[in-house]
Amino acid sequence: MKARLLGIASALVLGLVGAQAQAQAQDTLPPDKAKFRALYKEMVETDTSITTGSCTALAGKIEKHMLANGFQQSELTQFSVPEHPKEGGIVAVFQGSSKTLKPMLLLGHIDVVVAKREDWTRDPYTLFEEDGYFYGRGTSDMKALAAIWVDMLERFRAEGYKPKRTIKLALTCGEETSWAFNGARWLTENRRDLIDAEFVLNEGGGGRTDGKGTVVAQNFHVGEKxxxxxxxxxxxxxxxxxxxxxxxxxxxxxxxxxxxxEFEFPVMLNDTTRAYFSRLGAGRTDEMGKAMLAVVANPQDKAAVAVLDKDRMYHSMLRxxxxxxxxxxxxxxxxxxxxxxxxxxxxxxxxxxxxxxxxxxxxxxxxxxxxxxxxxxxxxxAVPPPLTKQILEPAEKLVAKYYPGVPLVPMMSTGGTDGIFFGAIGIPSYGPPGLYGDPDGNGAHGLNERAIVKAVYTGRDMLTELVKAYASPKGR
Structure with missing residues (x-):
C-alpha cells in the first residue's frame, strides 16, 4: 500500500513539473506562435482515433475556432454521412480576387492511428513538450500540418491578405483506416464543387535530419505508392x-x-526516384551517396542496391x-x-x-x-503528378532561405495519402517541403510519436510564405 501511494505521489509530482514546463514553453513564445501552439495542443488533445475518438468533434472545434477568427459561416462547410457520424470533416474557402486563376487546396487528415495509454510513456492524447520535441498521437502525422493550415488562413484573414487565387482547406477523416468513411474520397466523388482546384498541397513532404539535429535534405513529395x-x-x-x-x-x-x-520485389525506378537519388547522391561523398548514383545508372547493380537497402526508407523507395x-x-x-x-x-x-x-x-x-x-x-x-516549374521554383527559393545549403529533392512517398483520390480526378497532389523529422520516423503510427519543436515553428513560417507564393503568383 505504501509503495502504491508513493507511486501515485511521484506521478502527481511529475505531472505538476510537466504542466509547469508546458506553461513556461508557451509563455516564451510571441503571441502569434502562442496562439498557434494552443490550437495545435487542442487538436492533439482531441482524440480522433477510429475506436475511441471523433473527427466530427474536432471538425466542430475547428469551425468554432475559425468563426472566432474572422471567418463567416458561409465560408465553412462541415460534412459527414449518417452511417459514420463521428468521421466527419470540414472545408473552408478563403476567396481570391482572380477570376481566371483556379483555386488551390490545402488538404489534411485529422484522424490518427489508435494509441493505447498502457503502451505509451506519456498519455498519447496530451501534448507534451520535452527536450526539443512535442510528444503525442498526431503530433507528427499529421496534426502539426493541419494546425498550420488552419492558423495560416486565420492569420491571412487577420492581416487583410487578399490572394489572387482562392485558397481552399479540407480537413478530413478516414485516411488512417481502410474500412471507415474516407472524407477525401467522399468529397471528390460527391462534392467536387467544394474542393475543385488546380493542385493540392498535402502531407508527405518535408525534410530529414541526420539523426543529430542537422537537416540534410528537404523533400518535395511528388507521387506515392x-x-x-x-x-x-x-x-x-x-x-x-x-x-x-x-x-x-x-x-x-x-x-x-x-x-x-525472405522475398524481395524487383528494383524499380521512375522519374521521381531517379531525380531523388541523383540529387541526393550528388551532394554526398560517402558510400551511400555513391550507391545512389550507381543505382540510377544501373538499377540492377546488386552491390549498390545492398548499400541502399541498409536504410529502411531507401529500401522501400526502390520496390x-x-x-x-x-x-x-x-x-x-x-x-x-x-x-x-x-x-x-x-x-x-x-x-x-x-x-x-x-x-x-x-x-x-x-x-x-x-x-x-x-x-x-x-x-x-496512384497517379504520379507532374513536377512543373510553377510548383518547384517557389519551393526551391524558400528552402534556400530557410535551410541554406540543404538540397530540395523530389521524392516518391513510400506511404499512402489521400492525394490518390485527387490524382484520380485530374487534380495533382504534392507534399511541400518545410517541416522535417528524424530518420527513425518520429514514432508515427508507433509508440511515443513526436515532432521536432523547431521544425514545427520553422515549417509554419516557410509554408506560410510558400502558400502566398502559390496563391499570388507573379505575372499571373
Whole structure:
C-alpha cells in the first residue's frame, strides 16, 4: 500500500513539473506562435482515433475556432454521412480576387492511428513538450500540418491578405483506416464543387535530419505508392489436439510468412526516384551517396542496391513491399486449427497493379492449399503528378532561405495519402517541403510519436510564405 501511494505521489509530482514546463514553453513564445501552439495542443488533445475518438468533434472545434477568427459561416462547410457520424470533416474557402486563376487546396487528415495509454510513456492524447520535441498521437502525422493550415488562413484573414487565387482547406477523416468513411474520397466523388482546384498541397513532404539535429535534405513529395491489403489464409479439417498431425493450418501459414519475409520485389525506378537519388547522391561523398548514383545508372547493380537497402526508407523507395501486420487462427485450445490467416499490407510501386501483386504473393507462397485475396478497397492506383516549374521554383527559393545549403529533392512517398483520390480526378497532389523529422520516423503510427519543436515553428513560417507564393503568383 505504501509503495502504491508513493507511486501515485511521484506521478502527481511529475505531472505538476510537466504542466509547469508546458506553461513556461508557451509563455516564451510571441503571441502569434502562442496562439498557434494552443490550437495545435487542442487538436492533439482531441482524440480522433477510429475506436475511441471523433473527427466530427474536432471538425466542430475547428469551425468554432475559425468563426472566432474572422471567418463567416458561409465560408465553412462541415460534412459527414449518417452511417459514420463521428468521421466527419470540414472545408473552408478563403476567396481570391482572380477570376481566371483556379483555386488551390490545402488538404489534411485529422484522424490518427489508435494509441493505447498502457503502451505509451506519456498519455498519447496530451501534448507534451520535452527536450526539443512535442510528444503525442498526431503530433507528427499529421496534426502539426493541419494546425498550420488552419492558423495560416486565420492569420491571412487577420492581416487583410487578399490572394489572387482562392485558397481552399479540407480537413478530413478516414485516411488512417481502410474500412471507415474516407472524407477525401467522399468529397471528390460527391462534392467536387467544394474542393475543385488546380493542385493540392498535402502531407508527405518535408525534410530529414541526420539523426543529430542537422537537416540534410528537404523533400518535395511528388507521387506515392498505392496501398493494398491482402489476406493469406490456410484452411484444414482440424481435429482433436491430443492426436496432432503435421498438416496444421497455423504451421502452413507460418511457412508462407517465412517465405514472404525472405522475398524481395524487383528494383524499380521512375522519374521521381531517379531525380531523388541523383540529387541526393550528388551532394554526398560517402558510400551511400555513391550507391545512389550507381543505382540510377544501373538499377540492377546488386552491390549498390545492398548499400541502399541498409536504410529502411531507401529500401522501400526502390520496390514494392509487402509485410504481415495482423494474425488470427484456431478456434479452441484443444482443437487443431481449421483456419489461420494473416493480413499482409503492401505498398505498391506506381504503375504496378493490385492483381499483379496478388499473383506474385501466390507465386512466393507456392502452396495451392492457401488462398491470397485482396480484402479491401483503398482507392485508385496512384497517379504520379507532374513536377512543373510553377510548383518547384517557389519551393526551391524558400528552402534556400530557410535551410541554406540543404538540397530540395523530389521524392516518391513510400506511404499512402489521400492525394490518390485527387490524382484520380485530374487534380495533382504534392507534399511541400518545410517541416522535417528524424530518420527513425518520429514514432508515427508507433509508440511515443513526436515532432521536432523547431521544425514545427520553422515549417509554419516557410509554408506560410510558400502558400502566398502559390496563391499570388507573379505575372499571373
Amino acid at each position: 498505392t496501398v493494398g491489403n491482402y489476406r493469406i489464409e490456410a484452411t484444414n479439417p482440424g481435429g482433436h489436439s491430443s492426436i496432432p498431425i503435421r498438416d496444421n493450418a497455423i504451421y502452413e501459414l507460418s511457412d508462407a510468412l517465412m517465405k514472404l519475409r 514494392t513491399t509487402c509485410v504481415a501486420t495482423q494474425l488470427d487462427g484456431g478456434h479452441a485450445n484443444n482443437a487443431l486449427p481449421q483456419r489461420a490467416g494473416a493480413l499482409v499490407n503492401c505498398r505498391i510501386f506506381p504503375g504496378v497493379g493490385y492483381e499483379e501483386v496478388r499473383k506474385t504473393l501466390e507465386q512466393v507462397i507456392a502452396d495451392p492449399r492457401m488462398t491470397v485475396v485482396k480484402v479491401d478497397d483503398r482507392g485508385p492506383i
